[in-house]
Amino acid sequence: MLQTTPPQHAAIEAFGAYRPARVVTNDELATRVDTSDEWITTRVGIKERRYAAAHETVVSMAVEAGRDALGKAGVAGGEVDLLIVATCTAPSQLPSAAPQVAHLLGASAPGAYDVNAACAGFCYSLAQASHAIQAGAAQKALVIGVEKLTDWIDHDDRTTSIIFADGAGAAVVGRSGAQGIGPTVWGSAGDRPEAIIIRSRDQLLEMDGRAVFRWATTEVRAEVDRICGASGLSLRDIDIFVPHQANMRIIDNMLRALDFRDDVVVARDIALAGNTSAASIPLAIDTLLDAGQATSGDKVLTIGFGAGLTFAGQVFEMP
Ligand SMILES: CC(C)(COP(=O)(O)OP(=O)(O)OC[C@H]1O[C@@H](n2cnc3c(N)ncnc32)[C@H](O)[C@@H]1OP(=O)(O)O)[C@@H](O)C(=O)NCCC(=O)NCCS
Known part of the structure; x- marks a missing residue:
C-alpha cells in the first residue's frame, strides 16, 4: 500500500474572460455569404x-483570460501548480498551448x-482540476477555455x-473548506465523428x-437531470443554468423540457458572443457576473457538448 494525501475539497475562486475587440455583425457576414x-x-x-x-492567438487570449481570473481571485501566477487549456483550435500539433500560457x-x-x-x-477540464485538488495532486489550478475558430471555418x-x-474564459480552482464543485457527468458518442469534424x-x-x-x-438534454442528481439536487434547486452556447433554439428547447424554477437565470451569451466552443461556458458565466445576474453561493448547472461527440457537465457553487 502506497502513501496517499488525505482527500481535500475544491471550489471555484473566480472567473475571468478575454473578448477580442473586433465585433462582427450579421449584416457584415451577409456582405460575404447569402444570409440575413x-x-x-x-x-x-x-x-x-x-x-x-492576427495578434490575438490561442495562447495570448488564454493568457489574458487567465490573468483576469487570477486578478479577481487575488492569486499570483506563481501560485498556480496546475494549468489546463481546453481548446480544439491550438495552432500547433506540438507543443500544446498550456505550458506557454x-x-x-x-x-x-x-x-x-x-x-x-x-x-x-471546459467542463472536462473543470472536472480534472477539481479531481486533482481533491486527490492532493494540485493546490491551485487555472482552467482556461479558449478558441480561435475563425482560423478553422470556411468563411464562404x-x-x-x-x-x-x-x-477565452477562465476559472481559478483552489482548496476549500467544503466541496464547491459537484461530481461530473461526462460521456461521448464516438459513432458520430463526422457530425462536427476538422479532417x-x-x-x-x-x-x-x-x-x-x-x-x-x-x-x-436527458443528461441535465443526471448532472443535477449527481450533486444530490433537483432542478428546482438550481439558480443558474449555463448550457454550451451553441444555438439559442437548442437552449430554448432544453428549457421547455426541463423542470427548472421560473426564476432560474439562463445564460444567453450566444447573442453577443456566437459559439466559442470550449470558451463559451466561462465567457457566459463572466457575462452573468458582470451584469449582476449571479451571486456568490448560487448553484450553477453547466453542460458542454460538441464534436466527438462529447458532453460533460457539473453543478458548482458560484464564487
Ligand atoms: C446550423 C443550423 C443553424 C441550421 O439551421 P436549420 O434550421 O437546421 O437549417 P437547415 O440546415 O434545415 O436549412 C434550412 C434552409 O436554410 C438554408 N440556410 C442554411 N444556412 C443559412 C444561412 N446562414 N442563411 C440563410 N439560409 C441558410 C439552407 O440552405 C436551407 O435551405 P433550403 O431549405 O432551401 O435547402 C442548425 O441546424 C443548428 O443550429 N444546428 C446545431 C449546430 C450547432 O449547435 N453546432 C455547434 C455544436 S457545438
Missing part, C-alpha cells in the same frame, strides 16, 4: 460575435496540458461561418447541423 440578420437571429439567436485579429502567466513549472473535448472541453460556408467565433490540419470545419441539433435536444 433575420435568418441568423431567428434560426440561431446570434446578433453579433467577436473575431480575433503557464510560462507567460509566471506560473513556476506547473502541470500543464491541453484538453481537446471540443465544446465540452454560410452554415458554419455564421455560428463560430473567438474568445486534418490543412482542412476546415464541416458540420451536420441538423444531426447536432437533434442529438443536443434529445440525448444531451
